[in-house]
Amino acid sequence: MSDLLLENVGRVVTGDPADPTKSVESIHVRDGVIEELGASATTADTVIDVRGTTVVPGLIDAHVHPVAGGYTPRQNTLGWCESYLHGGVTSMVSAGEIHHPGRPADAAGTKSLAVLNRKSYGNHRPGGVKLHAGTLVLTDDLAVEDVEEVRRQGVERTKIIFAMADLDHAHDLVARAKELGMVTMMHAGGASVPGTRSIGEEQFRRVEPDVALHFNGGPTAMPDDEWRALLADTDMDLELVVAGNQRTAGEILSTLADRDELDRLQIATDTPTGTGVVPCGMWLEASFLASTTDVSAAELVCLMTGTPAAHHGLDAGRIEPGRPADLCILDAPQGSAADDALGAIEHGDYPSVDTVLVDGEVLVDGSRNTGPAKRPAEIL
Incomplete structure (x- = not known):
């Protein structure tokens, strides 16, 4: 089994428009699936220090033409x-x-x-x-x-x-x-x-x-x-x-x-x-x-x-236990007037896509398509 821990989370966007945000300090992922929010685990095979930034579900583009x-x-x-x-x-x-x-x-x-x-x-x-x-x-x-x-x-x-x-x-x-x-x-x-x-x-x-x-x-x-x-x-x-x-x-x-x-x-x-x-x-x-x-x-x-x-009918799109760990770590981009990713979006800026995980695996460590984060996450 593989364990991954996101610690020092600033804010979580849940994926539920009726209850869009939660205060969660950590997210524990086991074998590619979200195991626990506010995790009791203190060690893992991989630890990502989110540095007080925002974690959101991986985006679902529901209209593409492959x-x-x-x-x-x-x-x-x-x-x-x-x-x-x-x-x-x-x-x-x-x-x-x-x-x-x-x-x-x-x-x-x-x-x-x-x-x-x-x-x-x-x-x-x-x-x-x-x-x-x-x-x-x-x-x-x-x-x-x-x-x-x-x-x-x-x-x-x-x-x-x-x-x-x-x-x-x-x-x-x-x-x-x-x-x-x-x-x-x-x-x-x-x-x-x-x-x-x-x-x-x-x-x-x-x-x-x-x-x-x-x-x-x-x-x-x-x-x-x-x-x-x-x-x-x-x-x-x-x-x-x-x-x-x-x-x-x-x-x-x-x-x-x-x-x-x-x-x-x-x-x-x-x-x-x-x-x-x-x-x-x-x-x-x-x-x-x-x-x-x-x-x-x-x-x-x-x-x-x-x-x-x-x-x-997809199982992704929410940050809650039992869901795939398809996650994005976001922050305000360097130079933004905002202090965090959500503030940047409301100011009209793109957020910085700092880290992207699919099934708990880090596939992007610093996006090539957005500005760098004010507080880039650190993979320990």
Whole structure:
């Protein structure tokens, strides 16, 4: 067995937006799993002196578009997943492998691509990131039996990105996916690439997916009256992304906060896309929203960790005993006006991602993508 101890912790962000922070002086990890908070253990194989800084769950980017390992042809970039790890992202969820060169659009090809990615990323963590891939892109020529077939092969998610002509058929596919325990996602807003069409209020009411992706637009937001009606009249989970409309993002966030419904919301990047490869995209979104709304930085971190984990049935995203030790040690970056990471975010700065652990293993000791910490952790 292996033991790891984080000591001299300043503050912990729990991942729960209803109770976002705790005062915890130490975290004990055994065999990659959080064993105890406020640990009674005084020795371990590895000790990390956090030096009074902030520990948060590893970020979960619940909207990425992988293709093969850590390569994306959309931006011709190799190693993008590892670069996101240096931004504090320890888990990702695929919203469809739609950038695959020559992506098949027929039923057989669509199913094969989903199963291939489910199995290949199940065997491989690009850059050390846990990537939950293999999302079935729903089209008019798929049958309910096709959804059942890929579910038997381990596929856990479906996605509508291309507006379907037969909304009754789309509803039937989504309903069956839900019955099978699959998470169903749908593109929201204007067309994202040539050949696609906008998806708005009517389609959402007819299809009834679980998650409205990039509810602030990907990149174009739906009209204000449409998203406001869907937010008020449905219980769908919603997503804000850095690759969308930031005016709309702030209004959606504030509206959900006023309704005490932040647990419906997840923050993601929706990359790699035409927006690019954005390793610190989730921090960019959080710092903008924390500095322009009344929602705290700690609550926003929960929307990048615990809520996407809950929406997708992942065991990560919370700092509590029994959860994987996917952790980030954060601080205010050198030169920031703030004293700690959460203060930096609320000031509009990126935090310094000082140390990143996945399953209790240190994979990043000083991020290459954020400024250095005022108080860098020390691995003893």
